Amino acid sequence: EPEVTQTPSHQVTQMGQEVILRCVPISNHLYFYWYRQILGQKVEFLVSFYNNEISEKSEIFDDQFSVERPDGSNFTLKIRSTKLEDSAMYFCASSEGWPDNNSPLHFGNGTRLTVT
Amino acid sequence: GENVEQHPSTLSVQEGDSAVIKCTYSDSASNYFPWYKQELGKGPQLIIDIRSNVGEKKDQRIAVTLNKTAKHFSLHITETQPEDSAVYFCAAAWVRDMRFGAGTRLTVKP
Numbered sequence: 001e002p003e004v005t006q007t008p009s010h011q012v013t014q015m016g017q018e019v020i021l022r023c024v025p026i027s028n029h030l031y032f033y034w035y036r037q038i039l040g041q042k043v044e045f046l047v048s049f050y051n052n053e054i055s056e057k058s059e060i061f062d063d064q065f066s067v068e069r070p071d072g073s074n075f076t077l078k079i080r081s082t083k084l085e086d087s088a089m090y091f092c093a094s095s096e097g098w099p100d101n102n103s104p105l106h107f108g109n110g111t112r113l114t115v116t
Numbered sequence: 117g118e119n120v121e122q123h124p125s126t127l128s129v130q131e132g133d134s135a136v137i138k139c140t141y142s143d144s145a146s147n148y149f150p151w152y153k154q155e156l157g158k159g160p161q162l163i164i165d166i167r168s169n170v171g172e173k174k175d176q177r178i179a180v181t182l183n184k185t186a187k188h189f190s191l192h193i194t195e196t197q198p199e200d201s202a203v204y205f206c207a208a209a210w211v212r213d214m215r216f217g218a219g220t221r222l223t224v225k226p
Contacts, residue, residue, distance in 0.1 A: 045214070056212040099213060
């Protein structure tokens with residue numbers, strides 16, 4: 001069964017540094033998402049992306065964050081000037097259609113980001 | 117925006133018993149409600165979903181019910197097994213994203 005893959009599985013960075021989290025969505029999916037999960041807490045929406053542009057973003061997704069689809073297979077999340085509170089598990093997801101069109105999201109196994 | 121509330125936060129049952137997890141949502145326009153299971157160190161995995169034009173859906177030991185009038189939906193797991201132990205999340209589809217409940221940690225004791 002096709003799956004969403006994320007790299008790296010664990011990223012450790014120093015406060016103030018920039019990180020790029022990488023995702024390869026399922027190949028025939030056109031809608032992409034990033035979510036984050038702080039340890040023991042709920043899965044929080046960050047951003048959705050379609051047709052090479054952001055479709056929706058949450059209040060968490062401020063100017064510190066950016067997303068990009070640099071080629072036909074990768075989808076990246078960049079976090080500039082990382083803060084301690086950015087430490088979390090970041091999940092990439094993809095879907096065939098929009099969620100309100102009854103399309104389930106398929107998630108990767110996440111990247112655990114630790115900011116020291 | 118959509119707000120999804122989920123209860124209980126933890127649930128412990130004996131193997132073979134049933135488990136029920138309940139969620140409510142705020143936006144009456146939401147029309148798609150998936151349930152995800154998250155095992156340690158992994159991403160959420162879809163286990164069942166229900167659309168707004170359906171009141172109940174069953175898949176082997178798992179069933180989901182939806183009450184659109186009351187804006188709540190529930191996950192029912194029957195004949196629980198130790199491998200059902202995980203964190204379960206409900207979600208509601210809202211416009212171009214999906215909002216999740218806070219999760220229920222289910223422990224099935226052998």
